[in-house]
Amino acid sequence: MFRVLTLNNISVRGLERLPRDRYEVASALSDPDAVLVRSADMHSIDIPSSVIAVGRAGAGTNNIPVARLSELGVPVFNAPGANANAVKELVIAGLFLAARNICQAWDYARQLTGSDEEIDVAVEQGKKKFVGYELPGRTLGVIGLGAVGVEVANAAHLLGMRVLGFDPQITVQRAWQLSSGVEQALSLDDLFSRCDMVTVHVPLLEGTRGFVSAARLRLLKEKGVVLNFSRAGIVDESAILEALEAGKLGAYICDFPTRLLKNHPKVVALPHLGASTGEAEENCAIMVADTLKDFLENGNIRHSVNFPEAVLPRTPNATRLSIANENVPNMVGQISTALAQASLNIADLLNKSRGGLAYTLIDVDGSVATPVLEQIRKIEGVLNVRAL
Numbered sequence: 001m002f003r004v005l006t007l008n009n010i011s012v013r014g015l016e017r018l019p020r021d022r023y024e025v026a027s028a029l030s031d032p033d034a035v036l037v038r039s040a041d042m043h044s045i046d047i048p049s050s051v052i053a054v055g056r057a058g059a060g061t062n063n064i065p066v067a068r069l070s071e072l073g074v075p076v077f078n079a080p081g082a083n084a085n086a087v088k089e090l091v092i093a094g095l096f097l098a099a100r101n102i103c104q105a106w107d108y109a110r111q112l113t114g115s116d117e118e119i120d121v122a123v124e125q126g127k128k129k130f131v132g133y134e135l136p137g138r139t140l141g142v143i144g145l146g147a148v149g150v151e152v153a154n155a156a157h158l159l160g161m162r163v164l165g166f167d168p169q170i171t172v173q174r175a176w177q178l179s180s181g182v183e184q185a186l187s188l189d190d191l192f193s194r195c196d197m198v199t200v201h202v203p204l205l206e207g208t209r210g211f212v213s214a215a216r217l218r219l220l221k222e223k224g225v226v227l228n229f230s231r232a233g234i235v236d237e238s239a240i241l242e243a244l245e246a247g248k249l250g251a252y253i254c255d256f257p258t259r260l261l262k263n264h265p266k267v268v269a270l271p272h273l274g275a276s277t278g279e280a281e282e283n284c285a286i287m288v289a290d291t292l293k294d295f296l297e298n299g300n301i302r303h304s305v306n307f308p309e310a311v312l313p314r315t316p317n318a319t320r321l322s323i324a325n326e327n328v329p330n331m332v333g334q335i336s337t338a339l340a341q342a343s344l345n346i347a348d349l350l351n352k353s354r355g356g357l358a359y360t361l362i363d364v365d366g367s368v369a370t371p372v373l374e375q376i377r378k379i380e381g382v383l384n385v386r387a388l
């Protein structure tokens with residue numbers, strides 16, 4: 001029986017992928033094998049030593065101590081692309097909110113008082129404050145051309161915008177998906193200096209923290225717009241406030257309310273709603289539950305943010321060993337020697353590495369006795385071993 005701890009509400013459609021005869025899934029249980037999480041902050045909790053996998057039902061993993069888990073040989077899985085359409089739709093809505101001053105105009109209309117005739121007069125007098133602009137002909141800069149960024153860039157291009165993209169690490173798959181009408185910016189500064197609106201779709205990392213900075217905002221066209229549906233920390237909020245106050249920035253549309261900005265008249269801050277559609281919640285939960293199940297039952301690794309992709313079909317009548325180890329020389333040699341000394345035959349083997357981590361799947365004919373597993377566990381550099 002595998003025990004899975006949920007730290008947030010995870011869509012039932014995903015949890016149904018973990019059959020109750022083999023999985024105990026609950027928001028409170030001891031000694032879990034795995035954790036399923038959305039945005040809960042795992043940096044501030046003690047992760048039980050029983051945990052061998054963490055699944056993020058979403059894209060960003062900055063709420064998970066990935067480096068610490070890597071040192072323990074624990075893979076972290078996410079659901080790449082599963083909520084990208086939901087985020088794209090909200091970002092496109094954000095472009096219109098900014099261009100047409102929709103939230104400010106709505107606020108104005110809601111506070112009107114008097115008779116309908118008096119309201120009509122106030123409407124005709126007041127509406128000139130909310131004159132906006134149309135999107136065709138305006139330039140949008142998209143920073144980060146991953147699952148979300150590509151969808152936003154393509155949709156904005158279809159709306160008639162000129163679109164510039166910047167992502168020095170764009171994958172071949174995403175490059176194929178990107179509309180040929182999207183132009184390449186040469187640098188972040190190049191992008192900011194040529195855009196009316198800029199939207200960020202990068203993970204929060206040390207290298208991206210605060211990279212929407214005062215200096216870059218100064219490059220943006222007058223009354224520019226910044227959209228941030230990535231993470232609060234990607235923008236320098238003081239610089240945003242300063243640019244809004246100076247009239248340089250026309251609007252800041254984001255998914256992360258903070259005390260500094262949430263009540264500013266030119267800010268629309270939504271309560272982290274990017275992925276909050278029934279469809280996205282289901283897609284993410286199903287994808288991450290499936291990958292977690294395949295890891296727990298077969299040791300296969302797909303969609304991990306810290307481990308290499310490692311998928312090996314199971315050999316009939318074999319015991320599968322799943323071994324996480326440091327990526328150093330002679331690990332496979334020592335492991336196979338331990339098996340040979342126990343007269344065990346390797347039927348199939350896969351060894352993959354990523355950065356400082358390596359991962360080995362070995363199908364061994366017959367069964368593997370506990371002392372052999374202990375011997376492998378003792379090899380210096382081995383982080384954890386399972387027999388499946």
Ligand SMILES: NC(=O)C1=CN([C@@H]2O[C@H](COP(=O)(O)OP(=O)(O)OC[C@H]3O[C@@H](n4cnc5c(N)ncnc54)[C@H](O)[C@@H]3O)[C@@H](O)[C@H]2O)C=CC1
Nearest residue numbers: 059060144145146147148167169201202203229230274275
């Ligand atoms: N508001 C919400 O509810 C949601 C927010 N997000 C946030 O959006 C981020 C992006 O999501 P996805 O597109 O699904 O992730 P992704 O991993 O598919 O794409 C991220 C892209 O950013 C690029 N990148 C990384 N560093 C960069 C840099 N310094 N400059 C330019 N590009 C850089 C990468 O090469 C990659 O192509 C997530 O990390 C998460 O923080 C994602 C989903 C929902």
Ligand SMILES: O=C(O)CCC(=O)C(=O)O
Nearest residue numbers: 038039058059060275276
């Ligand atoms: O689960 C959520 O609602 C947050 C989604 C998100 O921010 C992400 O997938 O990175």
